[in-house]
Amino acid sequence: EPEVTQTPSHQVTQMGQEVILRCVPISNHLYFYWYRQILGQKVEFLVSFYNNEISEKSEIFDDQFSVERPDGSNFTLKIRSTKLEDSAMYFCASRPGGSGGGEQFFGPGTRLTVL
Amino acid sequence: AQSVTQLGSHVSVSEGALVLLRCNYSSSVPPYLFWYVQYPNQGLQLLLKYTTGATLVKGINGFEAEFKKSETSFHLTKPSAHMSDAAEYFCAVSAYSGYSTLTFGKGTMLLVSP
Numbered sequence: 394e395p396e397v398t399q400t401p402s403h404q405v406t407q408m409g410q411e412v413i414l415r416c417v418p419i420s421n422h423l424y425f426y427w428y429r430q431i432l433g434q435k436v437e438f439l440v441s442f443y444n445n446e447i448s449e450k451s452e453i454f455d456d457q458f459s460v461e462r463p464d465g466s467n468f469t470l471k472i473r474s475t476k477l478e479d480s481a482m483y484f485c486a487s488r489p490g491g492s493g494g495g496e497q498f499f500g501p502g503t504r505l506t507v508l
Numbered sequence: 509a510q511s512v513t514q515l516g517s518h519v520s521v522s523e524g525a526l527v528l529l530r531c532n533y534s535s536s537v538p539p540y541l542f543w544y545v546q547y548p549n550q551g552l553q554l555l556l557k558y559t560t561g562a563t564l565v566k567g568i569n570g571f572e573a574e575f576k577k578s579e580t581s582f583h584l585t586k587p588s589a590h591m592s593d594a595a596e597y598f599c600a601v602s603a604y605s606g607y608s609t610l611t612f613g614k615g616t617m618l619l620v621s622p
Contacts, residue, residue, distance in 0.1 A: 435598075
């Protein structure tokens, strides 16, 4: 069964460093998402991506964040200069085309620890 | 704007007992509603969803949920808990249009004792 994959499973970085989190969505899906979950808090939407551009973003997704689909298979989230408060589990999700309400398929997440 | 409230961060039941996880939502447009489950060290897996039509929806692993518009609720139930049901459960809402961004509740950890 097709699944969303994410690498690495755990990333440790120093404050101020750049990190890139990688995701491989399900191959025929058209919509892509990043969410994050700070320990003990709810899962929060960061950004959605469709037709090679950002379609929606939350207020969390500031200039320090960027997304890219560089090669038609990978979907990456870059944090330019990490802060302590960026420590969280980051989930990638994808869904097929069609009207809203379709199931989003989630990856296992990348745990980012900023020291 | 949309929001989700899940009552109870932890719910404990005995194996074989009824499971009831509560979810209330707020939405300015007709909502799509979802329950996701997260097992330790895994991603979020869809249990069930309500989009349109029948308000009682059945999902995987014997779970079901009922959409009650008048109560703005979408509570998750299972008649008989199994040890393997121990996990964290998230209720989520999205708009019927747009890019289907999910707004999640804080989650409820279900603990099942023998």
